[in-house]
Amino acid sequence: MVKNFNLDPEFYDLQVNWQERLKKEKNFFVKLIKERNIKKILDVGCGTARHAQMFSSFADNVTAIDPSSEMIDYARKNIVKSANVTLINGGFEDLNMLPVGGFDLAVSLGNTLPILGSRKKVKHALKSVRKKLEEKGAAVFQFLNFEPRIMEKNRFYKPKIIKKSGKVYFFIKHFEYGKLKTRIDFLIATISNDGDVEDFYSDSSLLCTLRINLFLKMAKNAGFKKIELVSPDGNGLFDKKKHISLYALLQK
Numbered sequence: 001m002v003k004n005f006n007l008d009p010e011f012y013d014l015q016v017n018w019q020e021r022l023k024k025e026k027n028f029f030v031k032l033i034k035e036r037n038i039k040k041i042l043d044v045g046c047g048t049a050r051h052a053q054m055f056s057s058f059a060d061n062v063t064a065i066d067p068s069s070e071m072i073d074y075a076r077k078n079i080v081k082s083a084n085v086t087l088i089n090g091g092f093e094d095l096n097m098l099p100v101g102g103f104d105l106a107v108s109l110g111n112t113l114p115i116l117g118s119r120k121k122v123k124h125a126l127k128s129v130r131k132k133l134e135e136k137g138a139a140v141f142q143f144l145n146f147e148p149r150i151m152e153k154n155r156f157y158k159p160k161i162i163k164k165s166g167k168v169y170f171f172i173k174h175f176e177y178g179k180l181k182t183r184i185d186f187l188i189a190t191i192s193n194d195g196d197v198e199d200f201y202s203d204s205s206l207l208c209t210l211r212i213n214l215f216l217k218m219a220k221n222a223g224f225k226k227i228e229l230v231s232p233d234g235n236g237l238f239d240k241k242k243h244i245s246l247y248a249l250l251q252k
Contacts, residue, residue, distance in 0.1 A: 009074035011188055013048050014162050015171045022054050028234025033058045038104040042132060044092060045112030049075035056082035063098065067091035092125040095132050102134035109142040114207035122208050126222035130252055139250045146211045147240050151177040154244050166193060181206045212240050219250055226251035
């Protein structure tokens with residue numbers, strides 16, 4: 001997977017309220033793991049491996065892979081404490097090099113699919129994930145709702161202000177919709193106690209505009225037999241006219 005996202009691991013970790021996010025997502029995944037008797041989980045594009053660490057409490061084995069060596073190093077030093085989590089530096093194109101044996105569940109969260117940047121890469125990723133699943137395995141992909149009306153309404157996320165180690169971090173996230181590519185911008189300012197701007201950081205990436213009909217077509221072409229679209233809270237069906245994101249639950 002070509003690296004198309006250069007946000008520093010610490011900044012990435014800071015801009016997410018992980019306690020609230022994992023609390024919100026936990027029930028959806030725990031229910032899925034228990035209902036399907038899932039033992040082995042693959043987390044592709046794991047970032048700082050917060051989800052992988054959470055999964056380790058409910059599955060026997062978790063393999064977490066990310067193309068950023070910086071993310072993997074950060075996860076190993078700061079996040080992952082469980083012995084049943086294996087961290088690997090790599091992307092979708094490296095899945096065929098994983099140890100022999102399939103997974104009961106594969107997850108790819110937080111827009112990992114659109115971050116690939118092109119339809120061709122998304123198609124390849126879906127096929128690669130399917131090949132790593134056991135016969136009755138499932139996959140969960142989480143990504144934005146790219147419907148133009150929803151994207152326009154949510155172009156700017158509410159700014160986040162975080163205090164850490166005597167400094168203030170100010171985060172702004174912005175989306176610019178395009179039919180084929182959607183640009184995502186991160187703007188981060190570091191402010192001292194005296195109110196001075198000590199540092200300013202910007203990062204932009206092009207996301208593949210993965211609208212629902214396109215994703216469904218790609219998933220079916222990749223060989224997935226059953227596809228369920230779930231609301232961002234994991235408690236109901238996805239509504240493309242109002243939900244800002246979704247989970248796509250795919251059955252091999």
